[in-house]
Amino acid sequence: MAASYENESENRFNGNSFSIPFQEIPRFPKSDKRVNELISCKEPVIVTGSDLVGSASHWSLDYLAENIGDGTFNVYKSASRKFKYYSDKKMQAVHEFAPPTQLLEMRFQEFMKLIRSKTNTNSERIYLQQALNNSVGPNIVHEFVNFNWAWASEQQQGNSWGQLTSNLLLVGMPGNVTPVHYDEQENLFAQIRGSKRFLLFHPDQFENLYPYPVHHPHDRQSQVDLENPDYEQFPNVRNLHGYEGVVGPGDVLYIPMYWWHQVESCPDSEENISVNFWYMAGSVEKIEHPLSAQQKVAMSRNIEKMCLEALGDPSEVAPFMKMLVLGRYT
Structure with missing residues (x-):
């Protein structure tokens, strides 16, 4: 589906302003035929009314603390708003690499107390990122089983995706940012509480976003800092254009594989809770030229x-x- 960049949106980060042409991420109810058309074309869409995580709509920090169980969870700590992914397996390939975040393990009750104690937005920040598995409490398991798996499976089978690899529970603070990166899996991103602002960029923006080499710990991440772009080092960033949209409670955003995305937790709620559904790539696409x-x-x-x-x-x-x-x- 053809993109139109008639409207230019100015984005301001930390006092620095720059302009990127954006169009809104398409938003349609589940019943609209355009949802399936966009997903089959590997283009992003915000889907409303899917009820994908409707059984979890009441999840809050307090509810999760009471019901999620006594296991430990992966919590990342950052000295800034940014939580930039890195691979610890690739750290030896880059001398003097300094991890931008620190991984901690703690029980959810401890995480809840910690996140509520960090009221100063300029102070150290934390972000829970944990795969949901059978170690959680029975109420969470029951609600997980009652997700609208029929709709998710319809997307999986109808678009020839591979198997579901994980469901990641994400609990963060307002203003947390996951910088620009892409994934090698199909992603259905479901928002439960709070809202998140997404900036999406087509894979054809590869040259404009300057990804790190594959051996680097920041593989699949962009070297460009959208809050303070270095036009001298990365001149092609001036050619960048993309999509923008806000995902709220009950919304599901389809992020196609290889699409760049930056995610920011909006400051509209003290609690920001999401679950994503990651699927392996399907069968190899038929090779037709020009390549996609x-x-x-x-x-x-x-x-x-x-x-x-x-x-x-x-x-x-x-x-x-x-x-x-x-x-x-x-």
């Missing part, structure tokens, strides 16, 4: 991984690729 932007991203990742594996040294990858291109394809 998604196929090009996948191909570039595979080529980069092959070079890295063969050369055995990340520092040799860039010179090797330059040797293949400079003077031959330029």
